[in-house]
Amino acid sequence: MTHLPAPPEESVAAPTIGSGREFARRFTAMVDNIGTVIKGKDDVIRQALVAMLAEGHVLFEDLPGTGKTVLARAIAATTSGSTSRVQCTPDLLPADITGSTVLDRATGDFTFREGPVFTNVLLADEVNRATPKTQSALLEAMAEKRVTFDGTTYDLPSPFFVIATMNPIELAGTFPLPEAQLDRFQFKLSLGYTDRDAEVSVLRANRQQAAILSLEPVVTIDEVIDMIVWARGVTTADPILYYITDLVQATRDDPALLMGASTRAAEALMRASRVMAASQGRDDVLPDDVKLIAGAVLNHRLVLTPDAQLQEERVDAVIDRILHRVKVPQGLEVTPA
Known part of the structure; x- marks a missing residue:
């Protein structure tokens, strides 16, 4: 069957992937690489990567310490991408996520300083602790893949993938996401606790230093973009x-x-x-x-x-x-x- 081209309105270059087998090879390499630091959770890793390559975002409702931050860092490291982390709190402002203008003392002009949202993989930790106004700013960036500040629009990097987390316990002082905002997330996943053997493997891998520090990329950002374009067809x-x-x-x-x-x-x-x-x-x-x-x-x-x-x-x-x-x-x- 002939592979369908990407929609013409996207104005993207044709993918360099020669076949579905090449896509599958890259995908498996990414899963295996991330699996060296996230043990026993290959199914969740696959689903997270599916969401990224489908140009969506993931919401994790999980207990603390189950590996959500490591997963975000591992995805960024595996794809040669950049990563940022935002710890959501009630006093977090929209500009703390999207960025704001600052005075350049050398020129006397106001310049836009990019916020943590300008990255390939963004971890929004405990998103339900941010106020509804700040949540809306993040979700708007997720949907539009751009930020508008003071009448100027700034495009976010491609790919742009958000992993947001919610803690199912300690709900005091939180602002639950309404159904209309939950609908903006493509997947809702949970890493959960690992089994006995997988947890021992985690301890072995991190015995001398954090395993994430030695994780090497297996694909480039351009190759990830090629995979996104291929999947559209x-x-x-x-x-x-x-x-x-x-x-x-x-x-x-x-x-x-x-x-x-x-x-x-x-x-x-x-x-x-x-x-x-x-x-x-x-x-x-x-x-x-x-x-x-x-x-x-x-x-x-x-x-x-x-x-x-x-x-x-x-x-x-x-x-x-x-x-x-x-x-x-x-x-x-x-x-x-």
Whole structure:
């Protein structure tokens, strides 16, 4: 099957990746490299990279000390990218994230000083401790991939990938993200605690010095951009588009859900499914690609009804039920890229 070009309105160069196998090789190398410092969590690493290559962002709801900061640093190191970290607090201002103008004493002019958002991988730690105004400034930068200050627009680096975290405990003094803002994140993931053997491996790797300090890049930023462009061209046949639509619409009709998934969720599921297919060396999205990533895309976008909460229903159980109920398209051929 002929590989589809990137949309003409993007005005991007054609990718230098020669085949889906090359995409899969790079993707696997990135996962393996990050896996040298994040032990026993290859599935989460894959999902985080899928989000980045699908031009999305990830929200981690996790306990402290599970490796979220190390994951952000590892992704940046693996891709030769830059990384910044913002510790969100109630007194954090929007300008502390986006940047502000400062007086240049040499010239007497005001110049724009870039904030930590001008990076390839941004870790926004405990984002729910920032005020709604500061949260909105970050989410606007995530959506638009640019910052506007004092009437001037500044483009953010490419790729631009945000890992935001929330602590499920110690909720005093926090500002929960409303559903409309949660919808801006492509995935919601959790690293969680490692098993016994993986935790021993972490201790071995960090016995003399932090393993992240010796992590070397396996791809360049330009190669990552090539992978993003390639993934845009992965074929999503009409049966797959109808399947994604049926899944999303089924969430709106489920009696256990007060709020279903939006059209933005359907677009996020389509983009993530393309990267998932490419990561396996294919140029066509299959239903299994959609199923593999559906939970990460949908779990933070669905709201249970009060009755469902009283019955201790879980969102992930509702998603599984919908995946089993919606008819899967048949007869799609696998085409190696």
